[in-house]
Amino acid sequence: MITLRLIRLLVGAALAALVALPVHAAAPAAGQRVAVVISTLNNPWFVVLANTARDRAKELGYDATIFDSQNDPAKESQHFDNLIASGYAAVLFNCTDARGSIANVRRAKAAGVPVFCMDREIEANDAATSQILSDNYSGCVALGRYFVEQVGETGKYIELLGLVADTNTWNRSKGFHSVVDRFPGLKLVAQQSAEFDRAKALEVLESLLQRNPDIDAVFCGNDAMAMGAYQALLAAGKAAKVKVFGFDGADDVVKSVAEGKITATVMQFPKTMARSAAENADKYLKGERKFPQRTPVAVELVTKANVKKFGDYGRK
Amino acid sequence: MAVSVQKIPTIPFAAVCVSGIALCFFPLFRVVPLQTKGAVATAAVTGSGDAAPAAFDPAAFTEKFWRERLTPAAARATDSTALVPALRRDPAAAAKQFARVAGVGGSGYYFFRGTGRVTAVERNRVLLDLDGVTVALGTGPLFGNTVRDGTGLLNVNDFPGLAEFNALSAELNRLVEAQVFPVLRERARVGATLAFAGCAEAPESIESGPLLVVVPVEISAAP
Numbered sequence: 001m002i003t004l005r006l007i008r009l010l011v012g013a014a015l016a017a018l019v020a021l022p023v024h025a026a027a028p029a030a031g032q033r034v035a036v037v038i039s040t041l042n043n044p045w046f047v048v049l050a051n052t053a054r055d056r057a058k059e060l061g062y063d064a065t066i067f068d069s070q071n072d073p074a075k076e077s078q079h080f081d082n083l084i085a086s087g088y089a090a091v092l093f094n095c096t097d098a099r100g101s102i103a104n105v106r107r108a109k110a111a112g113v114p115v116f117c118m119d120r121e122i123e124a125n126d127a128a129t130s131q132i133l134s135d136n137y138s139g140c141v142a143l144g145r146y147f148v149e150q151v152g153e154t155g156k157y158i159e160l161l162g163l164v165a166d167t168n169t170w171n172r173s174k175g176f177h178s179v180v181d182r183f184p185g186l187k188l189v190a191q192q193s194a195e196f197d198r199a200k201a202l203e204v205l206e207s208l209l210q211r212n213p214d215i216d217a218v219f220c221g222n223d224a225m226a227m228g229a230y231q232a233l234l235a236a237g238k239a240a241k242v243k244v245f246g247f248d249g250a251d252d253v254v255k256s257v258a259e260g261k262i263t264a265t266v267m268q269f270p271k272t273m274a275r276s277a278a279e280n281a282d283k284y285l286k287g288e289r290k291f292p293q294r295t296p297v298a299v300e301l302v303t304k305a306n307v308k309k310f311g312d313y314g315r316k
Numbered sequence: 317m318a319v320s321v322q323k324i325p326t327i328p329f330a331a332v333c334v335s336g337i338a339l340c341f342f343p344l345f346r347v348v349p350l351q352t353k354g355a356v357a358t359a360a361v362t363g364s365g366d367a368a369p370a371a372f373d374p375a376a377f378t379e380k381f382w383r384e385r386l387t388p389a390a391a392r393a394t395d396s397t398a399l400v401p402a403l404r405r406d407p408a409a410a411a412k413q414f415a416r417v418a419g420v421g422g423s424g425y426y427f428f429r430g431t432g433r434v435t436a437v438e439r440n441r442v443l444l445d446l447d448g449v450t451v452a453l454g455t456g457p458l459f460g461n462t463v464r465d466g467t468g469l470l471n472v473n474d475f476p477g478l479a480e481f482n483a484l485s486a487e488l489n490r491l492v493e494a495q496v497f498p499v500l501r502e503r504a505r506v507g508a509t510l511a512f513a514g515c516a517e518a519p520e521s522i523e524s525g526p527l528l529v530v531v532p533v534e535i536s537a538a539p
Contacts, residue, residue, distance in 0.1 A: 121477060121478055123476075123477050125473075125476065125477075132420075133478065135419060135422065136478075137461070137478070137482040137485070138422075138460065138461055141459050141460045141461070142460075144459070145459060167477065167478060167479060170479060171478055171479060171482060174479075174482060175482070178459055178485075178486055178489075179459045182457050182459075269421070272420065272421070276420065292473050293473045294472050294473055294477075294478065295419055295420055296418065296419035296420070296422065296472060296478075297419060297420045297421060297422075298419060298420065298421040298422040298423065
């Protein structure tokens with residue numbers, strides 16, 4: 001009899017737990033906290049991404065806090081430890097490392113904290129709840145076509161890569177090369193990472209220009225590097241001759257495109273991505289469970305011809 | 317004695333049944349297959365239940381996709397006699413009715429077939445008179461995602477990641493350049509009639525020049 005009672009209790013508890021699940025999932029959002037974990041705030045583009053995610057989460061009724069990983073996976077890992085221990089309800093996440101960050105996302109998931117990636121992909125399909133990502137490859141196909149139009153079918157160029165551990169770096173590079181490599185007269189004379197950083201790009205290009213003084217163009221994997229490259233060219237007296245191409249749609253570069261200093265960039269839409277991630281988190285916390293793992297967000301080529309349509313990290 | 321013989325086996329039997337039900341809800345352990353990410357994704361995209369731990373092979377996938385899915389789908393693509401009048405009337409409404417959109421804010425694409433008369437052969441394209449309008453069939457070089465995204469048959473979430481999905485574009489473009497463009501160039505003579513199936517980006521408005529710029533996936537003799 002004791003055994004039967006015990007088993008009834010167990011089964012009853014199991015059924016009660018099952019019934020209780022939807023009730024918990026439909027709980028209101030008030031008072032819950034959302035963490036916005038950002039790879040770096042040392043780049044205005046990521047500041048816009050972070051602030052928009054935080055502000056949208058607040059609009060939706062959550063307390064939201066930004067954590068800056070300073071491009072350091074160890075700091076990012078500490079942020080996850082802290083936010084899991086502190087009882088955050090969800091994470092809006094811009095990772096430092098496409099593979100290295102997976103463990104953080106899995107740890108949060110195991111603790112019942114859903115993670116919503118923004119802009120930067122993690123290379124796992126079963127860790128994050130959703131990933132809202134720019135279509136970098138398509139953007140750089142368009143940029144590559146414009147590069148060939150502007151530079152011509154012959155010339156020498158340098159490529160400044162972003163962080164090598166970020167898939168955006170390679171999706172951009174591959175999109176660009178899928179076009180430019182079809183023109184054998186266009187010679188890549190140097191390819192080096194400047195880690196998406198303006199100061200680093202200045203330093204790297206200054207060094208590369210010593211060995212390659214006769215280049216026609218520089219393709220940069222983001223706008224911060226494009227600005228650094230432009231500064232290096234300006235200092236070397238080559239800014240008028242060498243064409244610089246960026247990627248992001250950062251405000252200073254959009255202005256530089258209008259002024260003819262930078263030849264082109266590609267507008268990503270950080271506000272769209274950040275808002276979508278926050279809205280997905282809200283839906284999740286209100287009970288929705290079906291999300292596409294990856295959602296590509298379209299990007300647009302920005303040139304002197306259409307630059308008036310763009311500003312403030314999006315279309316005007 | 318008879319009473320105890322009846323009672324003793326009854327309780328364990330009930331306990332075993334109820335324990336079984338309880339264990340359905342709270343299993344003591346789970347068997348998890350040892351799979352790599354790539355193997356899982358490969359199984360997903362091939363529709364195979366056998367998740368062999370093999371890396372995703374975009375070239376092999378694309379060859380199979382072309383043969384088994386793209387070619388049959390091209391036969392059922394939207395007919396130009398439905399698409400072209402709708403597009404001339406209202407590009408936005410036509411896009412809503414016929415275009416496929418990948419992701420957020422991305423371009424719409426048409427996957428359609430038609431028959432037209434060649435009016436010009438240029439360096440990178442062939443112009444066709446199609447139901448009273450001019451469309452261009454590209455002859456290369458081919459870049460971008462028009463074929464990958466235009467057919468509506470491929471979804472990014474069926475693949476291991478964006479890098480693998482992007483690799484499909486390169487492979488599909490390679491097949492178009494190797495298999496379709498040579499046939500198009502050979503048959504494109506001013507005045508000739510060509511039947512085609514292909515993908516084209518949906519225009520937001522009617523501009524001067526060709527109504528659509530088509531990446532052909534199939535060229536055949538006109539019926």
